[in-house]
Amino acid sequence: xxxxxxxxxxxxxxxxxxxxxxxxxxxxxxxxxxxxxxxxxxxxxxxxxxxxxxxxxxxxxxxxxxxxxxxxxxxxxxxxxxxxxxxxxxxxxxxxxxxxxxxxxxxxxxxxxxxxxxxxxxxxxxxxxxxxxxxxxxxxxxxxxxxxxxxxxxxxxxxxxxxxxxxxxxxxxxxxxxxxxxxxxxxxxxxxxxxxxxxxxxxxxxxxxxxxxxxxxxxxxxxxxxxxxxxxxxxxxxxxxxxxxxxxxxxxxxxxxxxxxxxxxxxxxxxxxxxxxxxxxx
Amino acid sequence: xxxxxxxxxxxxxxxxxxxxxxxxxxxxxxxxxxxxxxxxxxxxxxxxxxxxxxxxxxxxxxxxxxxxxxxxxxxxxxxxxxxxxxxxxxxxxxxxxxxxxxxxxxxxxxxxxxxxxxxxxxxxxxxxxxxxxxxxxxxxxxxxxxxxxxxxxxxxxxxxxxxxxxxxxxxxxxxxxxxxxxxxxxxxxxxxxxxxxxxxxxxxxxxxxxxxxxxxxxxxxxxxxxxxxxxxxxxxxxxxxxxxxxxxxxxxxxxxxxxxxxxxxxxxxxxxxxxxxxxxxxxxxxxxxxxxxxxxxxxxxxxxxxxxxxxxxxxxxxxxxxxxxxxxxxxxxxxxxxxxxxxxxxxxxxxxxxxxxxxxxxxxxxxxxxxxxxxxxxxxxxxxxxxxxxxxxxxxx
Numbered sequence: 001x002x003x004x005x006x007x008x009x010x011x012x013x014x015x016x017x018x019x020x021x022x023x024x025x026x027x028x029x030x031x032x033x034x035x036x037x038x039x040x041x042x043x044x045x046x047x048x049x050x051x052x053x054x055x056x057x058x059x060x061x062x063x064x065x066x067x068x069x070x071x072x073x074x075x076x077x078x079x080x081x082x083x084x085x086x087x088x089x090x091x092x093x094x095x096x097x098x099x100x101x102x103x104x105x106x107x108x109x110x111x112x113x114x115x116x117x118x119x120x121x122x123x124x125x126x127x128x129x130x131x132x133x134x135x136x137x138x139x140x141x142x143x144x145x146x147x148x149x150x151x152x153x154x155x156x157x158x159x160x161x162x163x164x165x166x167x168x169x170x171x172x173x174x175x176x177x178x179x180x181x182x183x184x185x186x187x188x189x190x191x192x193x194x195x196x197x198x199x200x201x202x203x204x205x206x207x208x209x210x211x212x213x214x215x216x217x218x219x220x221x222x223x224x225x226x227x228x229x230x231x232x233x234x235x236x237x238x239x240x241x242x243x244x245x246x247x248x249x250x251x252x253x254x255x256x257x258x259x260x261x262x263x264x265x266x267x268x269x270x271x272x273x274x275x276x277x278x279x280x281x282x
Numbered sequence: 283x284x285x286x287x288x289x290x291x292x293x294x295x296x297x298x299x300x301x302x303x304x305x306x307x308x309x310x311x312x313x314x315x316x317x318x319x320x321x322x323x324x325x326x327x328x329x330x331x332x333x334x335x336x337x338x339x340x341x342x343x344x345x346x347x348x349x350x351x352x353x354x355x356x357x358x359x360x361x362x363x364x365x366x367x368x369x370x371x372x373x374x375x376x377x378x379x380x381x382x383x384x385x386x387x388x389x390x391x392x393x394x395x396x397x398x399x400x401x402x403x404x405x406x407x408x409x410x411x412x413x414x415x416x417x418x419x420x421x422x423x424x425x426x427x428x429x430x431x432x433x434x435x436x437x438x439x440x441x442x443x444x445x446x447x448x449x450x451x452x453x454x455x456x457x458x459x460x461x462x463x464x465x466x467x468x469x470x471x472x473x474x475x476x477x478x479x480x481x482x483x484x485x486x487x488x489x490x491x492x493x494x495x496x497x498x499x500x501x502x503x504x505x506x507x508x509x510x511x512x513x514x515x516x517x518x519x520x521x522x523x524x525x526x527x528x529x530x531x532x533x534x535x536x537x538x539x540x541x542x543x544x545x546x547x548x549x550x551x552x553x554x555x556x557x558x559x560x561x562x563x564x565x566x567x568x569x570x571x572x573x574x575x576x577x578x579x580x581x582x583x584x585x586x587x588x589x590x591x592x593x594x595x596x597x598x599x600x601x602x603x604x605x606x607x608x609x610x611x612x613x614x615x616x617x618x619x620x621x622x623x624x625x626x627x628x629x630x631x632x633x634x635x636x637x638x639x640x641x642x643x644x645x646x647x648x649x650x651x652x653x654x655x656x657x658x659x660x661x662x663x664x665x666x667x668x669x670x671x672x673x674x675x676x677x678x679x
Binding site for chain 2: 078154
């Protein structure tokens with residue numbers, strides 16, 4: 001039951017911005033399609049919003065180190081899809097007083113030349129109100145959203161608000177997602193399709209799960225949208241392997257572990273640079 | 283009492299998307315959606331009228347768990363309060379609480395689905411003990427997640443679970459209580475779903491759990507209704523009351539009385555009152571009333587009772603509250619301790635702290651006239667107080 005996929009502007013962010021002059025930020029899917037067309041693998045680092053006084057500098061450093069898009073976590077008190085590293089990062093950010101407005105205001109104050117995608121849990125969306133939350137994101141220059149506890153069946157309230165507000169909702173596909181569901185999920189995902197490498201929560205792993213490449217191949221044969229794989233990618237070597245059958249990777253816990261351990265923005269940028277270099281070597 | 287002008291509220295099947303009114307649903311990561319779909323199909327097939335599953339479930343509850351439990355007419359307490367109090371004695375089941383009704387059902391379902399491992403969360407330890415018991419009975423591996431705060435205040439239950447062959451994993455994240463134990467159980471489940479069933483202990487979580495657990499608990503409400511009619515010459519009680527954390531004993535109780543004229547009352551801990559102080563939100567796979575701040579961060583609940591230390595409530599209770607079919611009251615730690623002692627002294631029954639909340643409300647309501655003198659009240663005594671003896675001793679000192 002493969003649905004028709006929305007056509008996207010072929011020419012990346014410039015064309016998109018020209019057609020929607022009022023929206024802030026960089027639209028996700030056109031930019032990722034353009035980067036993919038240039039022949040490179042996509043690198044999407046994750047940064048927990050509000051984690052430490054210098055989190056915006058961390059964000060700028062990872063972007064400067066070669067990110068094609070950046071994921072910003074809006075921390076939630078009960079992140080059930082996250083392992084110990086992102087849990088700790090979220091908790092610390094919340095203890096530091098982070099709120100959706102404080103994070104989005106900080107983002108609004110900087111120019112980020114690549115798409116910014118918010119990663120959060122549904123209760124934050126619901127509490128703010130669907131339309132208001134979409135507007136808050138776009139005002140902060142955020143044009144994509146990942147809400148892992150909103151599966152296909154529960155998208156009904158959020159999707160129309162997101163679409164109307166100019167927010168691309170990225171859906172997650174799991175190794176256990178059956179084929180028919182995978183097709184629907186690809187059709188309804190915007191920005192990119194997020195392939196979950198393994199059955200489990202986020203967090204560093206010593207090796208890449210065998211399920212990663214199987215899912216990547218299934219997704220690539222199901223959709224023309226950018227396919228980005230995440231969960232458990234801890235080293236540049238794992239990133240290369242994960243990206244080999246997909247369009248790119250998300251790297252999250254490995255970077256936040258550095259921040260939690262006291263790394264400077266430049267050091268986090270260097271780590272992202274190593275992922276970039278490995279992906280470019282292939 | 284029915285909600286003004288509307289059709290009578292029934293506690294039937296939720297809608298296809300798992301809703302009771304606007305509450306419930308299945309707000310879960312994609313990785314867990316197929317498992318919930320599988321569980322829903324397995325339970326629907328198992329729960330067909332006159333199924334082999336129902337026969338086996340009922341036989342085990344009779345021969346293993348000791349059902350039916352009695353309904354006790356409390357003469358001395360009634361005299362003290364001026365209302366007639368009937369207690370549904372779930373404290374007399376095997377393992378000492380109503381939780382056994384649910385785990386016998388879910389244990390059997392685990393076998394039907396061909397899975398070999400249970401994970402469970404527990405607050406007071408009653409559901410953990412019940413899960414460990416079912417796992418031993420059915421030959422399943424069992425891991426119980428329990429907040430570190432609760433492993434300390436319920437040390438005896440931790441030991442009981444270990445004796446029964448379960449592994450108890452203390453949870454050190456977040457508030458280190460029931461809410462965080464649910465988080466950890468979900469994190470385990472997402473990584474182990476192929477072999478593992480999540481044996482959720484209350485009428486909460488994603489569809490089909492709120493419906494399934496209520497159905498597995500309705501046996502206590504159905505029994506109580508028949509017993510009341512036998513005792514009261516065919517009449518129903520005026521008031522039916524049960525304590526509410528997630529709300530499983532209350533849901534099972536209310537299911538037996540929802541179509542009578544009885545006033546239904548759920549009693550939450552004052553420090554964990556989701557209906558009284560909460561706002562609709564989404565946590566642990568369900569939309570329901572939740573304690574949360576202005577940005578949607580979940581607040582910690584506080585209660586002397588580990589079993590009621592939960593910032594949310596089962597979605598069907600949110601629905602019953604909004605529909606006006608049930609009301610939700612609160613009881614504070616101090617009056618709970620007093621009620622516990624009152625029951626011990628007047629009836630020779632030491633209740634668990636959880637149902638002592640229902641009793642504390644009743645004591646107050648009988649004294650201030652909220653429940654009229656001469657009324658008949660059916661109260662579900664969901665568990666026995668042995669597990670709390672040490673904590674009560676410390677609190678009364």
